[in-house]
Amino acid sequence: MEEKVAVKKFLEVEEKPPVSAYDNMIEDAPYRTDKLGSNLLSLNLNNSDEQLHEIQEQPLNQVGLLRIKLEEAKQENQNLRSLLSQISKSYTSLQNHLHLEVKKQQQQQLSDLQEDKRQDEMEKQALPTRQFLDVSSDPSPSHGNNGEGMGSPEKSGKRTGTELAFGHNVTGDDFINNQIRPEGGKSIEDAQASEASCRKARVSIRARSDFSLMGDGCQWRKYGQKIAKGNPCPRAYYRCSMGTACPVRKQVQRCAKDETVLITTYEGKHNHPLPPAATALASTTSAALSMFLSGSTTSQHGNTALSNHSGLFSSLSTSASTNLATFSPSASCPTITLDLTQPNPDNVLQFQRATSLNLSQSFPLPLLGCTQQSQGFYLSSKLPATTVPLGKDPLVEMVSAAIVKDPSFKAALASAISSFTAPSQNINN
DNA sequence: CGTCTTTGACCCGCGC
DNA sequence: GCGCGGGTCAAAGACG
Numbered sequence: 001m002e003e004k005v006a007v008k009k010f011l012e013v014e015e016k017p018p019v020s021a022y023d024n025m026i027e028d029a030p031y032r033t034d035k036l037g038s039n040l041l042s043l044n045l046n047n048s049d050e051q052l053h054e055i056q057e058q059p060l061n062q063v064g065l066l067r068i069k070l071e072e073a074k075q076e077n078q079n080l081r082s083l084l085s086q087i088s089k090s091y092t093s094l095q096n097h098l099h100l101e102v103k104k105q106q107q108q109q110l111s112d113l114q115e116d117k118r119q120d121e122m123e124k125q126a127l128p129t130r131q132f133l134d135v136s137s138d139p140s141p142s143h144g145n146n147g148e149g150m151g152s153p154e155k156s157g158k159r160t161g162t163e164l165a166f167g168h169n170v171t172g173d174d175f176i177n178n179q180i181r182p183e184g185g186k187s188i189e190d191a192q193a194s195e196a197s198c199r200k201a202r203v204s205i206r207a208r209s210d211f212s213l214m215g216d217g218c219q220w221r222k223y224g225q226k227i228a229k230g231n232p233c234p235r236a237y238y239r240c241s242m243g244t245a246c247p248v249r250k251q252v253q254r255c256a257k258d259e260t261v262l263i264t265t266y267e268g269k270h271n272h273p274l275p276p277a278a279t280a281l282a283s284t285t286s287a288a289l290s291m292f293l294s295g296s297t298t299s300q301h302g303n304t305a306l307s308n309h310s311g312l313f314s315s316l317s318t319s320a321s322t323n324l325a326t327f328s329p330s331a332s333c334p335t336i337t338l339d340l341t342q343p344n345p346d347n348v349l350q351f352q353r354a355t356s357l358n359l360s361q362s363f364p365l366p367l368l369g370c371t372q373q374s375q376g377f378y379l380s381s382k383l384p385a386t387t388v389p390l391g392k393d394p395l396v397e398m399v400s401a402a403i404v405k406d407p408s409f410k411a412a413l414a415s416a417i418s419s420f421t422a423p424s425q426n427i428n429n
Numbered sequence: 430c431g432t433c434t435t436t437g438a439c440c441c442g443c444g445c
Numbered sequence: 446g447c448g449c450g451g452g453t454c455a456a457a458g459a460c461g
Contacts (some may be wrong), residue, residue: 222434
């Protein structure tokens with residue numbers, strides 16, 4: 001009887017349906033691990049002769065059924081063990097790889113900085129001539145004639161993307177302002193407009209889900225619902241209810257073409273601390289948006305920062321070509337759409353690489369209130385080649401500590417990730 | 430009784 | 446100016 005319960009309990013863990021592609025993956029892993037661990041333990045404990053004898057006294061069909069289930073559980077147990085050892089191996093090799101790449105990256109950054117310094121010095125030497133040319137061709141007040149000397153007023157404007165990228169105290173808004181400022185008389189208005197658009201910018205996530213809401217770690221209060229034109233499915237409006245007067249809103253709507261696809265659009269900036277699950281999502285989405293914003297700004301203005309982001313941007317652009325991430329820079333409200341309905345894991349990883357790169361290399365844009373640079377999905381065989389050292393991020397630190405401490409957590413995490421990378425298989429089952 | 434959801438009314442921006 | 450559509454408000458009802 002106890003064994004029956006144990007088997008049922010064990011299977012219960014596997015039956016727990018994934019809520020959505022994005023749904024509290026990390027949050028869920030410890031739960032699954034705990035459950036799996038305790039269930040495996042109880043299975044082992046119950047697998048005694050005494051228990052078997054007890055089972056033999058039961059009607060034949062029940063015993064047979066239980067035996068089959070027990071065999072299944074044993075098989076599952078074995079699978080988990082092999083998975084665990086496999087993951088341990090990959091983890092070790094990944095860690096080594098990461099250390100190597102981090103070292104490489106640091107050396108690269110150092111040489112880049114030296115190169116920038118050299119270029120700056122050369123530009124300073126050439127400046128008198130250029131300034132003369134600029135005054136005749138460009139009436140912008142920011143170029144000379146402002147009585148603040150040659151170098152100083154341009155210092156903020158002339159900061160290269162590289163300098164900004166490694167200035168850790170630079171906010172997203174500062175970054176954008178700094179990028180725009182050197183562009184002449186309209187710079188301040190441009191910066192303000194950019195700031196406003198940034199505040200209004202939206203991140204839209206498409207994910208397959210049978211549920212009417214995507215679990216994102218935040219608490220939401222519904223304040224309206226509307227049938228939008230061209231879509232029979234109603235659009236629901238939610239406001240964040242975690243903080244007092246938090247300005248963050250989200251819209252949830254099913255896709256008109258495919259009702260299994262849930263489109264969640266976030267707008268605004270949280271004014272309160274977020275739970276880890278929400279932080280991970282917020283950082284991922286804001287990183288994607290910030291990259292697109294910086295990419296579009298730089299491409300418009302032809303700033304030097306482009307060279308530093310081109311890799312990231314092209315990487316995301318490639319994603320865009322596979323419909324993973326698209327950007328609609330509508331004048332009032334730029335929106336980035338992250339499509340998590342694509343089953344190809346390469347796409348997911350590609351985006352992952354781009355976002356983590358951007359987060360670590362450029363700046364933490366707190367669009368959705370992410371003040372920590374926590375990336376949710378770091379464990380993959382295609383780990384980004386260039387990231388901040390593991391351990392700078394509290395969440396990453398926590399996860400890696402958990403991995404080291406508790407091997408079963410690793411297995412649970414792996415299964416969570418595999419369910420994430422193959423959403424079409426798992427979510428709808 | 431407090432909190433949350435529902436839903437019709439209202440506001441506002443945009444295009445014609 | 447008018448109509449349309451998206452977004453928000455707020456009263457009423459549901460629920461625990």
